[in-house]
Amino acid sequence: xxxxxxxxxxxxxxxxxxxxxxxxxxxxxxxxxxxxxxxxxxxxxxxxxxxxxxxxxxxxxxxxxxxxxxxxxxxxxxxxxxxxxxxxxxxxxxxxxxxxxxxxxxxxxxxxxxxxxxxxxxxxxxxxxxxxxx
Numbered sequence: 001x002x003x004x005x006x007x008x009x010x011x012x013x014x015x016x017x018x019x020x021x022x023x024x025x026x027x028x029x030x031x032x033x034x035x036x037x038x039x040x041x042x043x044x045x046x047x048x049x050x051x052x053x054x055x056x057x058x059x060x061x062x063x064x065x066x067x068x069x070x071x072x073x074x075x076x077x078x079x080x081x082x083x084x085x086x087x088x089x090x091x092x093x094x095x096x097x098x099x100x101x102x103x104x105x106x107x108x109x110x111x112x113x114x115x116x117x118x119x120x121x122x123x124x125x126x127x128x129x130x131x132x133x134x
Contacts, residue, residue, distance in 0.1 A: 015039035016108045020064050022047050027058040037063070042101040044075065044092040053080050053089045065107040071100045
């Protein structure tokens with residue numbers, strides 16, 4: 001089994017380590033609450049919560065990119081894990097709107113520009129064409 005860090009390095013769209021407010025509601029359950037992002041990407045996120053969430057459940061999320069800007073997305077809980085910082089849950093977004101992906105990218109570029117540029121141009125020294133993904 002690969003470590004999470006190894007998988008993270010292989011993603012085309014990186015996850016940015018951020019701590020944003022998230023409101024969640026697990027579909028078909030009474031489980032709802034508030035959490036914080038541990039990381040965020042255009043395809044999913046990891047949240048840290050005091051509650052217990054179960055894998056393979058549908059979840060509705062309101063993610064606060066700022067005090068004035070939120071996005072609402074639906075997803076599925078892929079994994080959960082207890083840690084010293086609370087319960088973690090990895091969530092993949094279902095059918096996220098392109099406009100919401102753009103908002104996440106804009107947000108990430110504003111707060112983590114260097115991380116984004118380093119990830120996309122990893123291995124490129126600037127004197128040659130960027131590495132091919134083929």
